[in-house]
Amino acid sequence: MRGDDSVGVLVLAGTPIGDPADAPPRLAAELEGADVVAAEDTRRLRRLTQALGVEVRGRVVSYFEGNEAGRTPELVAALVDGARVVLVTDAGMPSVSDPGYRLVAAAVEEGITVTAVPGPSAVLTALAVSGLPVDRFCFEGFLPRKPGERLARLREVAADRRTLVYFEAPHRIDDTLAAMAEVFGADRRAAVCRELTKTYEEVRRGPLAELAVWAAEGVRGEITVVVEGAAPASPASVEPEELVRRVRAREEAGEARKEAIAAVATEAGVRKRVVFDAVVADKRGSGSAS
Numbered sequence: 001m002r003g004d005d006s007v008g009v010l011v012l013a014g015t016p017i018g019d020p021a022d023a024p025p026r027l028a029a030e031l032e033g034a035d036v037v038a039a040e041d042t043r044r045l046r047r048l049t050q051a052l053g054v055e056v057r058g059r060v061v062s063y064f065e066g067n068e069a070g071r072t073p074e075l076v077a078a079l080v081d082g083a084r085v086v087l088v089t090d091a092g093m094p095s096v097s098d099p100g101y102r103l104v105a106a107a108v109e110e111g112i113t114v115t116a117v118p119g120p121s122a123v124l125t126a127l128a129v130s131g132l133p134v135d136r137f138c139f140e141g142f143l144p145r146k147p148g149e150r151l152a153r154l155r156e157v158a159a160d161r162r163t164l165v166y167f168e169a170p171h172r173i174d175d176t177l178a179a180m181a182e183v184f185g186a187d188r189r190a191a192v193c194r195e196l197t198k199t200y201e202e203v204r205r206g207p208l209a210e211l212a213v214w215a216a217e218g219v220r221g222e223i224t225v226v227v228e229g230a231a232p233a234s235p236a237s238v239e240p241e242e243l244v245r246r247v248r249a250r251e252e253a254g255e256a257r258k259e260a261i262a263a264v265a266t267e268a269g270v271r272k273r274v275v276f277d278a279v280v281a282d283k284r285g286s287g288s289a290s
Contacts, residue, residue, distance in 0.1 A: 014119015
């Protein structure tokens with residue numbers, strides 16, 4: 001660790017997710033006093049500073065997914081030389097589904113102090129207004145774009161009893177909700193939070209299947225989806241014949257048997273061995289009948 005006071009400080013500054021009036025009081029002071037401001041979108045930064053009546057005196061550089069790898073060493077060098085670097089993203093906290101993690105990791109490696117200006121969070125705001133349990137939750141970020149990968153990711157958490165939080169793009173929200181209904185169950189409760197804190201804020205609550213039908217008509221804006229966790233499963237509630245039927249259905253849809261067994265076990269809340277034994281027993285029974 002560095003003990004040199006001349007080494008700079010990296011400040012992760014939270015920005016409003018909608019209404020500029022939600023900006024934390026320290027944000028203005030940090031932007032004005034920064035030696036370097038690294039912004040995901042310099043145009044959005046300019047609009048924000050105008051709304052806050054702030055003049056950025058330091059150097060402004062872009063820092064987004066496309067140049068993150070190349071610009072990180074430059075910013076770390078500035079920090080080592082004593083600069084106060086403020087990192088802001090388009091909305092919310094840097095490094096949470098936004099650029100920043102790479103820079104934080106590099107700064108920590110150099111022993112540089114990393115601090116934050118806490119600000120609004122779409123994750124916590126959506127949780128708070130969803131009406132779903134908030135005592136335990138899991139943030140899953142964006143789901144994969146490819147349908148197969150998306151289904152696989154959803155199956156990984158199908159039996160998770162924590163409330164799940166996702167970000168999603170408006171042009172994919174209908175497909176995502178339909179996939180969630182397929183994997184989690186049509187009746188699983190959820191809330192689609194759109195344009196939080198903005199003029200056209202909307203929170204749509206209901207069963208996943210119902211929300212998928214609603215989203216098929218078209219949804220705009222920034223979207224956060226909150227999904228109820230799985231109910232405790234009773235192994236005795238799913239008969240072996242039903243487990244076999246589910247595995248067969250997945251195999252007929254093109255899924256490999258190993259993956260089908262794992263997915264069915266997750267859905268039913270039982271160990272994979274239980275499903276495997278049911279499939280083997282059924283196969284033996286079918287063989288003896290022939």
